[in-house]
Amino acid sequence: xxxxxxxxxxxxxxxxxxxxxxxxxxxxxxxxxxxxxxxxxxxxxxxxxxxxxxxxxxxxxxxxxxxxxxxxxxxxxxxxxxxxxxxxxxxxxxxxxxxxxxxxxxxxxxxxxxxxxxxxxxxxxxxxxxxxxxxxxxxxxxxxxxxxxxxxxxxxxxxxxxxxxxxxxxxxxxxxxxxxxxxxxxxxxxxxxxxxxxxxxxxxxxxxxxxxxxxxx
Numbered sequence: 001x002x003x004x005x006x007x008x009x010x011x012x013x014x015x016x017x018x019x020x021x022x023x024x025x026x027x028x029x030x031x032x033x034x035x036x037x038x039x040x041x042x043x044x045x046x047x048x049x050x051x052x053x054x055x056x057x058x059x060x061x062x063x064x065x066x067x068x069x070x071x072x073x074x075x076x077x078x079x080x081x082x083x084x085x086x087x088x089x090x091x092x093x094x095x096x097x098x099x100x101x102x103x104x105x106x107x108x109x110x111x112x113x114x115x116x117x118x119x120x121x122x123x124x125x126x127x128x129x130x131x132x133x134x135x136x137x138x139x140x141x142x143x144x145x146x147x148x149x150x151x152x153x154x155x156x157x158x159x160x161x162x163x164x165x166x167x168x169x170x171x172x173x174x175x176x177x178x179x180x181x182x183x184x185x186x187x188x189x190x191x192x193x194x195x196x197x198x199x200x201x202x203x204x205x206x207x208x209x210x211x212x213x214x215x216x217x
Contacts, residue, residue, distance in 0.1 A: 041109050049105050070094070 076087025134155055141151035 037113075041106055041113070044109050049109070053101060053105075 070085075071091040071093065072088055073091065074089040076084050076089070078084040078087065134152070137155040137158065138148065138151040141154055142148065146154065
């Protein structure tokens with residue numbers, strides 16, 4: 001009996017450990033959020049963007065033109081002699097175009113939402129990094145005997161000096177790059193001038209040789 005209880009206790013202990021593992025919880029949250037996110041994307045695509053696109057296509061191609069784009073391979077008629085899609089063999093270009101439009105809409109909406117989320121996360125991480133740097137600096141200055149306000153003020157001054165030094169370094173780098181570009185342009189112009197002078201000298205020598213040959217003949 002004690003052995004059975006120990007086995008059951010071990011089993012439920014392993015189960016508890018399994019369901020509380022971080023990757024399992026993350027996967028569960030991902031599946032739930034992913035399902036809700038898919039519903040949002042589909043609703044935005046089906047009920048907002050697609051009707052607008054269909055309305056524009058109707059204006060351009062005519063009423064219900066997209067849904068009536070067929071290429072008949074074999075025409076079939078009903079008992080009244082009316083063309084019947086049910087009895088025909090055809091290529092449904094409208095359904096194909098609708099599928100492409102739906103794919104592009106969902107991809108576009110997903111891209112916009114993910115891009116917005118990434119920007120928010122990036123801004124949050126940047127703000128968090130700034131807060132952590134400020135907290136560490138204030139803590140250091142407090143240990144040196146400064147008050148909290150004095151420590152924050154000193155950190156702000158340090159930050160301003162770093163920004164000024166960074167701007168100065170960028171300015172110097174830009175000036176050096178501009179100077180280097182000017183030197184390269186001057187060197188290229190000088191090289192072109194030398195090549196032109198060499199070309200003129202070569203032409204002059206060839207002309208003298210030609211004149212000498214004419215005199216000898």
